[in-house]
Amino acid sequence: MSDAVVFEARSDGIAVLTLNRPERRNCLARDVREGLYSAWERFENDPSLRVAVLTGAGEKAFCAGGDLEEMVDTGMGVPPRAMFPLPYDTIELTKPTIAAVNGAAFAGGWMIAQACDLCVASTSARFAISEVRVGRSSPWAAPLIHMIPQRIMMELLLTGKPITAQRAYEIGLVNRLAEPGALLETAIDLAHEILAGAPLSVRAARDTVMLATEMGRSAALQAARHASELCYRSADAQEGPRAFAEKRPPNWQGR
Secondary structure, three states, X not given: OXXXXXXXXXXXXXXXXXXXXXXXXXXXXXXXXXXXXXXXXXXXXXXXXXXXXXXXXXXXXXXXXXXXXXXXXXXXOOOOHHHOOOEOOXXXXXXXXXXXXXXXXXXXXXXXXXXXXXXXXXOOOEEEOOHHHOOOOOHHHXXXXXXXXXXXXXXXHHHOOOEEHHHXXXXXXXXXXXXXXXXXXXXXXXHHHHHOOOHHHHHHHHHHHHHHHHOOHHHHHHHHHHHHHHHHOOOHHHHHHHHHHOOOOOOOOOO
């Protein structure tokens, strides 16, 4: 992997992915995009890693969006769909992801934070879907309608104005706020809360949320029941109740 995205595989089952171009506000230049593709693939294929935290180097920016210089140099029109590595869109991940937003998350920066399952933000972070201010568009923002109210989404897209981390928390875009020096620690704590659950149960829960988002009520119920069968039939499904009855921590096997 290039040094544009630093990959840390921790012994506790957490992978920390860090966008590492702070001098360019961690913009989504080619080397960062390629680094992210490699990092997500490494995370997905390592069975010892169960949760990923995505953050940015430096204090100013999580990610300032696309590389505008590249767009000018290439005369970019419609970006190729595979240009950006996005969970639930151009890449498939079966494990939870957390965005730890340490500064500005503008345009493509908002995009990759939105694509993560959960979001923790520094109190100094700011968010903006700023494409209208540079003549571009933001089709990637369409799933946002399932996260925040329509009128708020409309204002964000039409004005391109940044919002504070506090406002992002109030509208439901951010799960938790942290002081700048405690951001990564807060994201890791959230990851540990996920790690406390049985792996197959966590996977089924994640699938259930996305199925419910994408389907009507009846179809989502049917699909979620199917997605949960592996969990119900697992050894962990017997270990959990047994551990509870015996008043001890469960020993999850992920099978």
